[in-house]
Amino acid sequence: MDLRLDADDAALQRRARTFTDDVLIPLENACEEHDGLTPDEAVAAKRAVLDSGFNAINHAPEDGGQGLDTFQQMLVEEQWGRATGALWDIPWRPSIPLARGTERQKERYLRPAARGDRRDAYAITEEHAGSDPSMVRTAARRDGDGWVLDGEKWHVTSGDVADFFLVHAHADGDPAKPTVFLVDKDLPGVRLVRTPKYTHTFVFEHPIFAFEGVRLPEDAVLGQVGQGYELTKDWFVEERLMIGARTMGASARALELSLAFAEGREQFGRPIVEFQAVEFMLADMAAEIMAATSMLYRVCWMAARGGTTRKELHAQASAVKLVCSETAGRVIDSAVQIHGGRGYMREQPVERMWRELRVDRIWEGTSEIQRVVIGNELRKRGAGTYTMWPSEG
Numbered sequence: 001m002d003l004r005l006d007a008d009d010a011a012l013q014r015r016a017r018t019f020t021d022d023v024l025i026p027l028e029n030a031c032e033e034h035d036g037l038t039p040d041e042a043v044a045a046k047r048a049v050l051d052s053g054f055n056a057i058n059h060a061p062e063d064g065g066q067g068l069d070t071f072q073q074m075l076v077e078e079q080w081g082r083a084t085g086a087l088w089d090i091p092w093r094p095s096i097p098l099a100r101g102t103e104r105q106k107e108r109y110l111r112p113a114a115r116g117d118r119r120d121a122y123a124i125t126e127e128h129a130g131s132d133p134s135m136v137r138t139a140a141r142r143d144g145d146g147w148v149l150d151g152e153k154w155h156v157t158s159g160d161v162a163d164f165f166l167v168h169a170h171a172d173g174d175p176a177k178p179t180v181f182l183v184d185k186d187l188p189g190v191r192l193v194r195t196p197k198y199t200h201t202f203v204f205e206h207p208i209f210a211f212e213g214v215r216l217p218e219d220a221v222l223g224q225v226g227q228g229y230e231l232t233k234d235w236f237v238e239e240r241l242m243i244g245a246r247t248m249g250a251s252a253r254a255l256e257l258s259l260a261f262a263e264g265r266e267q268f269g270r271p272i273v274e275f276q277a278v279e280f281m282l283a284d285m286a287a288e289i290m291a292a293t294s295m296l297y298r299v300c301w302m303a304a305r306g307g308t309t310r311k312e313l314h315a316q317a318s319a320v321k322l323v324c325s326e327t328a329g330r331v332i333d334s335a336v337q338i339h340g341g342r343g344y345m346r347e348q349p350v351e352r353m354w355r356e357l358r359v360d361r362i363w364e365g366t367s368e369i370q371r372v373v374i375g376n377e378l379r380k381r382g383a384g385t386y387t388m389w390p391s392e393g
C-alpha cells in the first residue's frame with residue numbers, strides 16, 4: 001500500500017498552498033476589518049482565481065470546470081481552508097447538481113457560473129425546516145406551461161453575490177415531490193428580506209430571501225420533479241467532504257501558529273512550550289489532526305479512485321464531516337488557550353478560526369444529523385462501511 005501523493009497531486013497541493021499564501025491570506029485582515037472585500041479587492045481576487053485555474057474545480061472541462069476528482073478537490077480545499085474570513089469561498093465552485101442540468105440549463109447557468117460570469121446559491125433551509133427538509137413550505141404550483149413559486153429561505157450563503165438560486169421546494173405543494181428549481185434573482189417577486197449578522201466574519205453574507213408569486217418557466221426544474229432529495233444529497237456529500245478538508249487545513253494552521261507561539265512566548269523565565277500543560281495540548285492537537293486527516297484522505301481517495309458506491313460515500317461523508325468538524329472545534333479551542341489573551345483578539349488568525357469553525361458542526365447537517373446518517377447505515381448495512389478496510393479482492 002503506497003500512501004504517498006503522486007507527482008501531479010503533490011504539485012496541485014503546492015499550487016493551492018501558494019494561492020492561499022499569496023492571494024487569500026493577504027486579504028484576511030481587510031476582510032475582518034471591513035466585513036468583506038472592497039469592490040477592487042473582489043475584482044483582483046476573481047482575476048487571481050481565473051489566472052490560477054481554480055474556478056469550478058468540481059466540474060467537468062466540457063462545462064468550463066477544472067475536472068478535478070474528489071481527492072484532488074480535497075487537496076485544494078484543505079489548503080484554502082487555512083485562510084480565515086471564509087476566503088476559501090472566493091474561488092467559486094458551482095453547486096454540483098448543476099451538472100445534471102439539460103444542455104440548455106448548462107448553457108444558461110452552469111457554464112457562465114464556471115467562468116465566473118454568474119454565481120449560484122443553494123436555498124433549502126427555512127424558518128420551520130432545517131434538519132428536516134421535508135418540512136419546507138416553499139411550494140411551486142403549476143400555472144399554464146410554467147410554475148409559480150412562493151416561500152422564504154434562510155441562511156442563503158453567498159446570496160448577496162449570487163445572481164441565481166437553486167431553490168429546494170415542493171412541486172404542487174406536495175412533500176412527496178421535492179424538487180430543485182433554478183430561479184434568477186432578478187425575477188419579479190424575488191425579495192431580499194434581510195441580511196442577519198452571524199458569529200463569524202464571512203467574506204459573503206447569508207441573507208434571507210422571499211419568493212412571492214415568482215413565475216418560472218417549465219424548464220426551471222433541475223433534473224426531474226420529485227428528484228429534489230437526490231440532487232440535494234449530492235450537494236450534501238460533496239460539501240461534507242469539503243468541510244472535512246477545510247476544517248483540517250484550518251486545524252493544521254492553528255497547530256503551526258500555536259507551536260510557534262508557545263516556542264516564542266516566555267513566562268516564568270522559559271518558553272511556555274516547556275510547560276507540560278501546554279506541550280500536552282499541542283500533542284493532543286497534533287494526534288487528533290493526524291487521525292482525522294487520515295480518514296479524510298482515505299475516504300476521498302476511495303471516492304475518486306477506489307470504487308466507493310454512492311450509498312457508502314453518503315454514509316462515510318457523514319463520518320468525515322462529524323470527525324473533522326468536531327476535531328477542529330477541540331483543536332481551535334486549545335489554540336486560543338495557548339495564545340492566552342492574544343487568542344481572544346480579532347487580529348489573530350486563531351481567534352477568527354475559533355468563531356469560524358463553530359458553524360462546521362451546524363451547517364450541511366449538524367453533528368447530530370451526521371450521527372443519524374451513520375446510525376441508519378449501521379442498521380441498514382451493518383458496521384462494515386466504517387470498520388472494514390477496502391481490498392481489491
Ligand SMILES: Cc1cc2nc3c(=O)[nH]c(=O)nc-3n(C[C@H](O)[C@H](O)[C@H](O)COP(=O)(O)OP(=O)(O)OC[C@H]3O[C@@H](n4cnc5c(N)ncnc54)[C@H](O)[C@@H]3O)c2cc1C
Nearest residue numbers: 122123124125129130131155156157362363364365366368
Ligand atoms: C452560517 C450558516 C450558513 C448556512 N448556509 C446555508 C445555505 O447556503 N443553504 C441552506 O439551505 N442552508 C444553510 N444553512 C442552514 C443550515 O444547514 C441549518 O442551520 C442546519 O441544517 C440546521 O438546521 P436548523 O438551524 O434549522 O436547526 P434545527 O434543525 O432546528 O436543529 C436544532 C437542534 O436540534 C437538533 N436536532 C434536530 N433534529 C434532530 C434529530 N433528528 N436528532 C437529534 N438532534 C436533532 C440539531 O442537531 C440542533 O442541535 C446555513 C446555516 C448557517 C448557520
